[in-house]
Amino acid sequence: MPIDGWAGEIHPAAELFPLMEGDEFDALVDSIRSQGLREPAWLTKDGALLDGRNRVRACQAAGVKPEFRQYDGDQPVEFVIALNLNRRHLTEGQKAFVALSAVPLLAKDAEVRQKAGKKLDLPAPGREGSKHDRETVSRAARLTGSSGRSVQRAKRIDDADKELAAKVQSGELPLKTAEQQLKRKQAQEQEQQARVIVMAYVNSDAQGDKWRMYVGDFRERLNEIPDGSVDLILTDPPYPREFQELWSDLANHASRILAPQGILCALSGKIQLPEVMGRLGEHLNYGWIYSQPLPGSHSRIMARQILQAWKPWLAYSNGPWPSGRIDWHPDVLDPSARAKGNYRWQQDPDPARMLIDALCPQGGTVLDPFTGTGSYGVVAVDMGRTFIGMEADSDRFTQAVKRLGGQA
Ligand SMILES: C[S@@+](CC[C@H](N)C(=O)[O-])C[C@H]1O[C@@H](n2cnc3c(N)ncnc32)[C@H](O)[C@@H]1O
Known part of the structure; x- marks a missing residue:
């Protein structure tokens, strides 16, 4: 929603970190109400919100006017991750999901930098599973304090079951537990399918x-x-x-x-x-x-x-x-x-x-x-x-x- 100083557009990197909910969000509202906004929200040169979704929402809830600053660099994804990583207490699973979402954004940023005549800092894009893909994943993992293995795990969960993925992203379920649940669910589904085939056979x-x-x-x-x-x-x-x-x-x-x-x-x-x-x-x-x-x-x-x-x-x-x-x-x-x-x-x-x-x-x-x-x-x-x-x-x-x- 447009607010004085911001037209309402959101940069995809702003959505890398989960929205605050419940007590965590209420505490932010209370802090802004009593001490004011200590860190401004960040906008890109084009005026899109790059960081501070929660602070802007909390300002509105607290009746405080949000402040914005402009980010002039050309690595918005790295910037957002660095800002939020220590500010938020994320589980291993949440970090892996942040990294997973950051992968396409990092690749796109690298492309933009290359078009602007800067040195390509990732291998050239290729087919799925290429060196470019692998290095983008390791960069995302490194930036978020996660590991390539955890990012792959997050990807498997995200591809197969959005409900489970949401539980890991909200911090409700550890990554490993979610993967175990996914495997169990998939085994059950396979068994069920086999039973349906046998039933079709015997009927x-x-x-x-x-x-x-x-x-x-x-x-x-x-x-x-x-x-x-x-x-x-x-x-x-x-x-x-x-x-x-x-x-x-x-x-x-x-x-x-x-x-x-x-x-x-x-x-x-x-x-x-x-x-x-x-x-x-x-x-x-x-x-x-x-x-x-x-x-x-x-x-x-x-x-x-x-x-x-x-x-x-x-x-x-x-x-x-x-x-x-x-x-x-x-x-x-x-x-x-x-x-x-x-x-x-x-x-x-x-x-x-x-x-x-x-x-x-x-x-x-x-x-x-x-x-x-x-x-x-x-x-x-x-x-x-x-x-x-x-x-x-x-x-x-x-x-x-x-x-x-x-x-x-
Ligand atoms: C003693 S067993 C036959 C064993 C068989 N000679 C074999 O090699 O497995 C009797 C079979 O008759 C089947 N049966 C019982 N009542 C039946 C019915 N009304 N119609 C068809 N099959 C029936 C049972 O399910 C059982 O498998």
């Missing part, structure tokens, strides 16, 4: 050359599978009692999507076996029970005092059992029982491999409505079958998609 179905994964509840998603298009349903549904209903839905859908004489093979617990078989039998024909041995890890079935050593795979067919189509094969899914078998027991996919080999024609389609992380799908694709999977849990769905896509 939609995915497919590859020989497989397709549907995300969601199989009871809805199976409606999208054409009648009679699946040769083998190979699956491991959840066992607990509250999931019993799912067996009826599974059998019902299976009777529609399985090809004539197609087979459903499902691993089951033994406690609820009669009920499970009852539900499957409502829509499909009982075929056989295969045994999957559980070597080495006998689970204790508390309700029966039994150390369980095998699990049943229940095989039901859609219509008559396809005896004419399938070959002779063993009903214990023990890979070592194979003539040339040289497999290790722990290889979980092996029972699935044997079932697919025996029950699904070459090039046929295998479906697992409880895909989990996709073990059976990986085996099916590896054996040249087409695989269709469904999974309600988004994390497991993502893992299955990654495994099927060869990324895990």
Whole structure:
């Protein structure tokens, strides 16, 4: 605002130092009111305010007429920094920000001096990161009592987060703390972004050359599978009692999507076996029970005092059992029982491999409505079958998609 002796224009160097606020400013007003203005404000030859923004404001608040003097030199930035550096009690961070703001002004002043025929006291301007830039930064750091490293820090904060930068400039936050906060924030943002990408990934179905994964509840998603298009349903549904209903839905859908004489093979617990078989039998024909041995890890079935050593795979067919189509094969899914078998027991996919080999024609389609992380799908694709999977849990769905896509 124009005041007697000053038209209101402000030189950029006048804004290098933070404005005084609160108690600091009130103290300046009190001092000017009681003792008058001890230091005049400075104007450039063109009449722009070079130094004294706070004193002029405080004079107005105190009802005292400000005084101005003219600066005749050609290094206004150096002049302002020298005047204010000891007058103000600045933190390391504040000094670094003063230096950062001073960098372009110092470069411009050097240019003006050069045009006026004076010797260039900085290397000639070049591309970003040039010697000129580096030396201007070190000059700004030196003038403000800061360091090149702190100025770089201030720049990183200023470029990335103006709110944090303002906190350092006001002296509220030390430079190092602000940088740590910035790093934490950026890491969180990156993590969040990665999560959004995964979410975008899992919220939609995915497919590859020989497989397709549907995300969601199989009871809805199976409606999208054409009648009679699946040769083998190979699956491991959840066992607990509250999931019993799912067996009826599974059998019902299976009777529609399985090809004539197609087979459903499902691993089951033994406690609820009669009920499970009852539900499957409502829509499909009982075929056989295969045994999957559980070597080495006998689970204790508390309700029966039994150390369980095998699990049943229940095989039901859609219509008559396809005896004419399938070959002779063993009903214990023990890979070592194979003539040339040289497999290790722990290889979980092996029972699935044997079932697919025996029950699904070459090039046929295998479906697992409880895909989990996709073990059976990986085996099916590896054996040249087409695989269709469904999974309600988004994390497991993502893992299955990654495994099927060869990324895990
Ligand atoms: C026993 S796990 C299957 C493990 C799987 N064989 C594997 O290799 O990871 C059963 C899976 O069925 C999923 N599931 C349970 N209810 C479901 C439903 N209604 N629709 C689709 N998936 C379901 C569960 O999230 C779980 O991942």
